[in-house]
Amino acid sequence: KKLTIEDIPGVGEATAEKLRENGLDDIMAIATASPKDVSELTGIGEGSVAKIISAARKIADIGNFETGEEIFxxxxxxxxxxxxxxxxxxxxxxxxxxxxxxxxxxxxxxxxxxxxxxxxxxxxxxxxxxxxxxxxxxxxxxxxxxxxxxxxxxxxxxxxxxxxxxxxxxxxxxxxxxxxxxxxxxxxxxxxxxxxxxxxxxxxxxxxxxxxxxxxxxxxxxxxxxxxxxxxxxxxxxxxxxxxxxxxxxxxxxxxxxxxxxxxxxxxxxxxxxxxxxxxxxxxxxxxxxxxxxxxxxxxxxxxxxxxxxxx
Ligand code: ADP
Ligand code: MG
Structure with a gap:
């Protein structure tokens, strides 16, 4: 099953909506965003944003190396x-x-x-x-x-x-x-x-x-x-x-x-x-x-x- 942003620990319905409204509609987008940008966009405090981003990073597929065959x-x-x-x-x-x-x-x-x-x-x-x-x-x-x-x-x-x-x-x-x-x-x-x-x-x-x-x-x-x-x-x-x-x-x-x-x-x-x-x-x-x-x-x-x- 594909995870949605509600699966990020600490992201409830209201937060999810604020993120989505600003185009942050998938986990990878949040995981790779800068806390400052997200905070400015959504109005969520930088501290909370930092926690959300770090939680998103834990469940996102960051740092997965792919084989040349997969990329091909x-x-x-x-x-x-x-x-x-x-x-x-x-x-x-x-x-x-x-x-x-x-x-x-x-x-x-x-x-x-x-x-x-x-x-x-x-x-x-x-x-x-x-x-x-x-x-x-x-x-x-x-x-x-x-x-x-x-x-x-x-x-x-x-x-x-x-x-x-x-x-x-x-x-x-x-x-x-x-x-x-x-x-x-x-x-x-x-x-x-x-x-x-x-x-x-x-x-x-x-x-x-x-x-x-x-x-x-x-x-x-x-x-x-x-x-x-x-x-x-x-x-x-x-x-x-x-x-x-x-x-x-x-x-x-x-x-x-x-x-x-x-x-x-x-x-x-x-x-x-x-x-x-x-x-x-x-x-x-x-x-x-x-x-x-x-x-x-x-x-x-x-x-x-x-x-x-x-x-x-
Ligand atoms: P840029 O976006 O790079 O500034 P354009 O794509 O607007 O440039 O190109 C404008 C040029 O396209 C014009 O100088 C003209 O040479 C050519 N052009 C535009 N409309 C026509 C047309 N109806 N028939 C022939 N050439 C045209
Ligand atoms: Mg032009």
Whole structure:
């Protein structure tokens, strides 16, 4: 029998409800949370929270080493979502992987939002066309979701655009706190909608504008870290693709090579399994570069951002 959070010694009905309301709905989530975060979220005192967390750790499967064979077995569940471009799919070993976070970063206008729209359309397509035949959740932080683009892209793929639009569920995030809450909510909503794609466009813009200056940097990184782990949890629970976008910022200290770097630094870089750097080429072309993959070689693919969407 799968244990629920009520099985944690010291967690009664009222406490369980407070935890659940804040997205802490399984033992592992509580066992790996920081006492300070949980206390702030739930309003439960830090002392009580520390006891709950330590009790959760005793019954959670932390520190269970798995054999390579077991992990290989799980890897067999991984599905791939087409990007719409054969070139980019090949670079990624067949498309975007479920159970991982894929980050697209690049400067303004490099095509990040266009790719997110295309992924949303593709997710609704049948399996034999490289889709998941399932719904999509989008956390839109910059108000750049455009149904008109979904319709154009659907027509090109010969899909019923009304049906595609019905399967895409968009939430505007008004600030970073709201974005974090939506990330937590996504896990609950996923089951309701059977969503197998979660998009956050953009992952970092609110954090970047709200946490300026050196003093607030570590707080920002902590929150981003927590947010990304919520997203990853969604990906594992639902066997879903997580796609996020990220801007680049100028690095005044770099004189040679590329003078830009993705926002969020190490935290985002380490939590995203796949990172793709987009830059503009000629005539609607974009160059996508795969960086830091755990098992695929680095390389580049040329894609086109067109009226019809993302194509070769
Ligand atoms: P980012 O999110 O990286 O800032 P976008 O994904 O919004 O950038 O990309 C914007 C670019 O996409 C535009 O500059 C344009 O080149 C291209 N684009 C947007 N809509 C269309 C369209 N309907 N037809 C062709 N290209 C388009
Ligand atoms: Mg954008």
């Amino acid at each position: 077995q799980k890897r067999k569940d991984v599905l791939r979502l087409t990007t719409g471009s054969n070139n980019l799919d090949s670079l990624l070993g067949g498309g975007l992987e479920t159970q991982s976070i894929t980050e697209f970063f690049g400067e303004f206008g490099s095509g990040k939002t266009q790719i997110m729209h295309q992924l949303a359309v593709n997710c609704t397509m049948p399996e034999e066309k490289g889709g998941f035949n399932s719904d999509v959740l989008i956390i839109d932080t910059e108000n750049t979701f455009r149904p008109e683009r979904i319709i154009q892209m659907s027509k090109y793929r010969e899909l019923d655009s009304d049906e595609v639009l019905r399967r895409i569920h968009v939430a505007r995030a008004y600030n970073s706190h709201h974005q974090i809450l939506l990330g937590e909510k996504a896990s609950e909503m996923a089951k309701e909608y059977n969503a197998k794609l979660l998009i956050v466009d953009s992952l970092t813009s609110h954090f970047r504008s709200e946490y300026m200056g050196r003093g607030s940097l570590s707080e920002r990184q902590q929150l981003l870290n927590r947010h990304m782990h919520d997203l990853l949890r969604f990906g594992t629970l639902q066997n879903a693709v997580i796609a996020v976008t990220n801007q680049v910022a100028a690095r005044p200290d770099v004189f040679f090579g590329d003078p830009t770097a993705p926002i969020g630094g190490n935290i985002v870089g380490h939590t995203a399994t796949f990172r793709i750097y987009l830059r503009k080429g000629k005539a609607g072309k974009r160059i996508a570069r795969l960086i830091d993959s755990p098992y695929l070689p680095e390389g580049e693919a040329v894609i086109q951002v067109s009226e019809d969407g993302i194509i070769d």
